Each structure stands twice: as C-alpha cells, then as structure tokens.
Amino acid sequence: MINKISHKLILTVAIVSIAIIGIFSYLIVTSHHRALISxxxxxxxxxxxxxxxxxxxxxxxxxxxxxxxIIDTVxxxxxxxxxxxxxxxxxxxxxxxxxxxxxxxxxxxxxxxxCHAADSPLEQLSIPERTRIFAAADGGRNLGIINPxxxxxxxxxxxxxxxxxxxxxxxxLDVTMSLTEVDHQMVAGRTKVFLLTTTAIVFISFIIWLxxxxxxxxxxxxxxxxxxxxxxxxxxxxxxxxxxxxLGQLGESFNEMTRRLGEAQRQIYQxxxxxxxxxxxxxxxxxxxxxxxxxxxxxxxxxxRAEKDSEAHDDLETIVRETxxxxxxxxSLLDFSRRVPAKLSNIDVIQVIDRALKIVHNQLSFHNIxxxxxxxxxxxxxxxxxxxxxxxxxxxxxxxxxxxxEGGGEITLSTRPARNDERQWIEIEVSDTGPGIPPEDLxxxxxxxxxxxxxxxxxxxLSVAWGILERHRGTISVDSDxxxxxxxxxxxxxxxxxxxxxx
Numbered sequence: 001m002i003n004k005i006s007h008k009l010i011l012t013v014a015i016v017s018i019a020i021i022g023i024f025s026y027l028i029v030t031s032h033h034r035a036l037i038s039x040x041x042x043x044x045x046x047x048x049x050x051x052x053x054x055x056x057x058x059x060x061x062x063x064x065x066x067x068x069x070i071i072d073t074v075x076x077x078x079x080x081x082x083x084x085x086x087x088x089x090x091x092x093x094x095x096x097x098x099x100x101x102x103x104x105x106x107x108x109x110x111x112x113x114x115c116h117a118a119d120s121p122l123e124q125l126s127i128p129e130r131t132r133i134f135a136a137a138d139g140g141r142n143l144g145i146i147n148p149x150x151x152x153x154x155x156x157x158x159x160x161x162x163x164x165x166x167x168x169x170x171x172x173l174d175v176t177m178s179l180t181e182v183d184h185q186m187v188a189g190r191t192k193v194f195l196l197t198t199t200a201i202v203f204i205s206f207i208i209w210l211x212x213x214x215x216x217x218x219x220x221x222x223x224x225x226x227x228x229x230x231x232x233x234x235x236x237x238x239x240x241x242x243x244x245x246x247l248g249q250l251g252e253s254f255n256e257m258t259r260r261l262g263e264a265q266r267q268i269y270q271x272x273x274x275x276x277x278x279x280x281x282x283x284x285x286x287x288x289x290x291x292x293x294x295x296x297x298x299x300x301x302x303x304x305r306a307e308k309d310s311e312a313h314d315d316l317e318t319i320v321r322e323t324x325x326x327x328x329x330x331x332s333l334l335d336f337s338r339r340v341p342a343k344l345s346n347i348d349v350i351q352v353i354d355r356a357l358k359i360v361h362n363q364l365s366f367h368n369i370x371x372x373x374x375x376x377x378x379x380x381x382x383x384x385x386x387x388x389x390x391x392x393x394x395x396x397x398x399x400x401x402x403x404x405x406e407g408g409g410e411i412t413l414s415t416r417p418a419r420n421d422e423r424q425w426i427e428i429e430v431s432d433t434g435p436g437i438p439p440e441d442l443x444x445x446x447x448x449x450x451x452x453x454x455x456x457x458x459x460x461x462l463s464v465a466w467g468i469l470e471r472h473r474g475t476i477s478v479d480s481d482x483x484x485x486x487x488x489x490x491x492x493x494x495x496x497x498x499x500x501x502x503x
Contacts, residue, residue, distance in 0.1 A: 009212055010205045017201045025193045032189050036182045040143055041131050047074070048147035048175045051083065064094075072096045081142055082176040085149070088169065133179065141179040146172050219247045226254060235262040263477075266443075288326075296323040346381040347389070349415060349426055349492070356393035357413075360401065368408035369401055375415045380494045382426060388468045389492075395461040396430045396488055403434030403486060417494075424494040431487040437480040445478060 051074055058066040067085075075083040075096025085094035092100050136142045149171045222239060229237040235258050239251040303316040357364075357371060364371060400411045414429040437445065446466050469476050473493050480486040 010209050013208050014201055014205050017204055018197075021197045021200055025197050029186075029190055029193055033186055036185060037133070037143070037179075040177060040179065040182055041145065044131070044143060044145040044175050044177050045147070047080075047177075048145055048173050051175070052147060052149065052173055067094055079178050079181065080175070081136070081178050082144075082174065084174045086172045086174065088171060093171070136178070141183060142176050143179050144174060144176040146174050148172055216247070219243070219251070223250065223254065226258075230258055230261070235265060292323060292326055296320065296327060299323060343385050343387070344383055345386065347384055347386045348381055349379060349389075349428065350375055352386055352389050353393055353413060353415070353428070356390055356397055359390075359394055360397045363398070364401055364411070367401060367404065367406050369404050370408075370410045372410055372412045373414075374412065376417065379415060379417060379426060380424065382492050382494055384472050384492065385468075389472070392465040392468050392490070393428075393430075395465050396490075399461060400430055400432035400434070400486075403432050405434065409433040418491070425491045426494060428490040428492070429487055430490075431485060433485045436482040436484055437478070437486055438482060442478060442480060446476075 051070065054070050055067045058064075058070070071083045071085070071094050074080065083094075083096055084092050084100070087093050090104050092103055095101055130147070131143065131145045133141055133143050148169045151170045226237050226239050237258060238255050241248050241251040241255070243251075299316055299319040303313065303320055306313040306316055397411065404411065410433045412429070412431040414427075414431075416427050418425045418427045446462050466476060469490060469492070475491045477489050478486065479489070
C-alpha cells in the first residue's frame with residue numbers, strides 16, 4: 001500500500017505538517033506559559049504592593065496586631081501559600097504562620113537567593129529578578145516574589161523609630177503563590193494544542209488525498225490502464241483528455257504515441273504482406289508467362305487468317321484483347337515483385353514532379369483537370385532514385401485524375417520543407433477534388449490488388465509506391481473527406497547519406 005503515490009504524498013505531507021505545526025505548537029505553548037507566568041508575577045507584585053500600602057500606616061504606628069491581622073487575612077486566601085515580612089537581618093517578623101515568627105531565613109533558600117546571588121543592591125533588581133519559581137512540599141510549584149520595604153522619610157523621621165537615614169531598605173515582603181492552577185491550565189492548553197494539531201494534520205492529509213485522487217490519482221490510474229492495454233496489444237486505446245495541464249499533455253502525448261505505434265505496426269504488416277505477396281506474384285508470373293505468350297501468339301496468328309466479318313474473327317479479337325490484358329497484369333506482377341537496384345543520386349524533387357506532370361499532361365488535359373502548384377523556393381536536394389520516385393508521382397497523379405473523373409476538377413501539388421525529431425524532411429502533398437474515400441476503405445488502399453477502378457487498374461500502384469518510399473526511408477499517408485477530396489502526403493528525408501538500397 002505504501003508504494004502508491006497517494007500514500008507517499010500523504011505520508012510526506014503528514015511528516016512536514018507534524019514538523020511545522022509541532023514547531024508552531026511548541027512556540028505557542030511556550031508563549032502561553034510565559035504569558036501565564038507573567039500574569040501571575042504581575043498579580044503577585046500587585047498583591048505585595050497592596051499589602052505594603054495596607055500595612056504602611058500600622059507599621060509607622062507600630063500596630064503589630066493590625067499588621068498581623070492583615071497578613072493573616074491575605075495569607076488565608078486561595079492560591080496564596082505564604083505572606084512573610086523579613087527585617088534587615090533576615091528574621092521573620094510577620095507571617096500568617098505564627099510558628100515561624102522570630103526565626104531566621106536561610107539565605108541560600110529560594111526567598112533570598114535572588115537578592116544575594118545577584119550581587120546587586122535590592123532596590124536595583126527588576127520585578128522578574130525578584131521572582132523565583134521553586135518546588136512545593138506537595139510536589140507542585142510555587143512562585144515567590146520579594147518586595148523591598150524602603151526606609152522612607154516618614155520612617156526615619158518618626159519619633160517611634162530609630163532608623164538611620166542612610167539605610168535604604170528596612171525589610172522585605174515575601175509573597176508566595178501556588179502555581180497549581182497555572183500548571184493545570186498549561187496541561188489543558190498542551191492537550192488542546194495537541195488535539196488541534198492532530199486534527200489539523202488529519203484534515204490536511206484528507207484534503208490533500210481528495211485533491212490528489214481527483215487531480216492526479218484518477219488520471220494516473222487511467223494512464224496505467226491505458227499502458228496495460230497497449231502492452232496487451234491494443235493500439236486503438238485512447239485516453240480521454242479533459243485537462244490542459246501537464247497530465248493532459250501527457251494524455252495527448254500517449255494518444256499520439258499509440259497512433260504512431262499503430263501506424264508503424266500497419267507499416268510493418270504492410271511490408272511483410274508486400275514481401276510475401278511479391279514472392280508469390282513472382283512465382284505465379286513466371287509460371288503463367290510462357291503459356292500466356294503462346295496463347296497470345298497463336299491467337300494473333302489465327303486472327304490474321306480469319307475473315308473480318310466472321311464470328312470467329314470477333315471471338316479471336318476478344319481472346320487477343322483479354323490475353324494482352326492478362327500480359328499487362330503479369331508484367332505488373334513482375335514489376336511489383338522485382339526489386340531493381342536503385343541508382344541513388346542527389347535529385348531535385350521539383351524537377352521530378354515536373355517530369356511526372358509532362359508524362360500525364362495529355363491525360364489531365366483530356367479530362368479537363370487543372371493542376372495547381374504550391375512549391376516553396378530553395379528546397380534542399382534529397383538522395384534517391386529519380387526513376388523510382390517518378391513512378392510514385394505518376395501513380396499518385398493518375399489515381400488523382402481517375403478520382404476526379406471526366407467531369408473535370410483540380411489537383412493541387414504542394415512541396416515544403418519540414419523538421420521533426422531533429423531530422424529534416426521534404427513533404428509533398430497531392431490533393432484532388434474527387435468524391436473522397438470512405439473511412440472503411442482507408443485502411444485497404446495500400447493493400448495489393450485492392451482497387452475501386454473495377455477493370456481499369458490492377459490495384460498495385462499504391463502498393464508499389466509504398467514499397468519504393470519505404471526503401472527510401474520515407475512515408476506516405478492519406479487523409480480523405482467524403483465529398484470533398486483526398487490528400488496523399490509523402491515525406492522524404494533530406495540527404496540521408498546512410499541510405500543504401502540493393503535489389
């Protein structure tokens with residue numbers, strides 16, 4: 001299952017999402033923790049200031065019982081662990097816990113560490129430096145804040161006190177608050193962030209999976225199905241292309257590839273069929289040529305001796321005519337089966353077409369057929385056998401004239417350079433205004449002996465043209481619209497020096 005692209009993508013997205021969202025979650029939780037601690041510090045500082053303000057007057061008048069009552073009342077509130085006042089010597093003079101009054105504070109303890117470890121006067125310490133977080137006896141955490149009680153003029157000028165005016169700090173107010181609620185909020189916050197993170201990762205992965213399945217997975221599955229069909233030999237399979245992105249282009253490329261593979265397969269099949277039929281035709285032609293020559297010779301001799309108005313004369317004329325027709329068929333078979341060694345040279349395609357037009361000029365003029373030329377200047381020369389190409393062009397022109405018929409029409413000849421797959425070609429198009437070829441017959445027109453001319457042809461012209469062009473490493477294709485006409489397209493390579501043809 002992990003080998004599927006969709007699963008790999010989801011796994012990758014999940015890992016990246018976990019990393020990114022995890023970092024952001026950590027930053028958020030850390031920031032939230034700092035914000036809560038800062039809020040508790042601020043609350044503890046405000047509380048200590050409130051206690052200082054509330055006890056200031058009673059301390060000036062030395063009303064210890066009132067100071068004890070205020071500290072005891074504040075110390076019993078929920079969330080407050082301790083409220084203590086130390087004098088300058090470190091002795092506890094006020095506390096809600098009466099048992100510790102008069103005892104000395106351990107200066108290495110949390111309550112005093114910030115002041116003494118800072119190696120700075122107490123009055124110069126900032127609020128965060130006066131705050132410490134330490135473990136409580138019940139396993140929880142406490143936050144303590146110390147607030148100095150300064151020697152104000154009202155203190156050292158009063159008759160009830162004998163403080164030196166140079167003394168800056170008279171004592172310290174220490175407030176300790178429980179962080180149990182803050183820790184509970186932190187746990188709840190972390191749990192919520194974890195749930196939100198997990199939900200976000202699952203949701204993102206699900207959305208990615210949906211989009212991937214629609215945009216990538218389904219087209220890829222169709223492509224896999226198509227390639228399996230092609231691998232099984234079905235070259236007619238076509239992918240439905242409904243998109244304009246890279247996958248749509250891939251589908252179009254696949255369809256074009258299968259089309260070309262099918263065309264190549266047809267060409268190979270045609271070549272094999274032509275080769276087999278050529279061998280068969282050569283054998284048949286040789287077998288019947290000699291007896292056919294005898295029949296023609298004796299029938300011609302008898303025709304000369306027969307009276308012109310006799311019934312035998314008409315029968316002998318029919319025998320001679322049909323025998324000559326058979327001889328032409330046999331000659332076509334021999335030409336079809338015989339591979340004459342090619343005489344290769346650099347030739348000008350335009351000149352070869354001009355020669356072909358001169359040969360069929362009378363036939364075209366007789367049928368009132370107009371020839372339109374569209375030749376591009378400065379066409380490169382090609383390496384080919386001029387006589388064999390001349391035969392190809394004559395066959396195409398004669399077929400076009402037969403398709404147009406005696407009613408007249410137009411044949412268009414176009415030549416132009418082309419380039420494909422880093423190879424240069426010359427394209428020659430022969431178009432006519434005839435009735436066109438039905439779609440069901442397009443796949444048969446290059447088959448030997450297939451013809452629509454009834455008794456006017458042997459059906460070997462296009463087969464011979466196919467074979468000649470194949471030996472020249474060229475191609476021939478046909479495009480036809482019923483009622484509009486037919487176009488044959490020939491493509492020949494330019495100056496292919498590796499072209500070597502034998503018999």
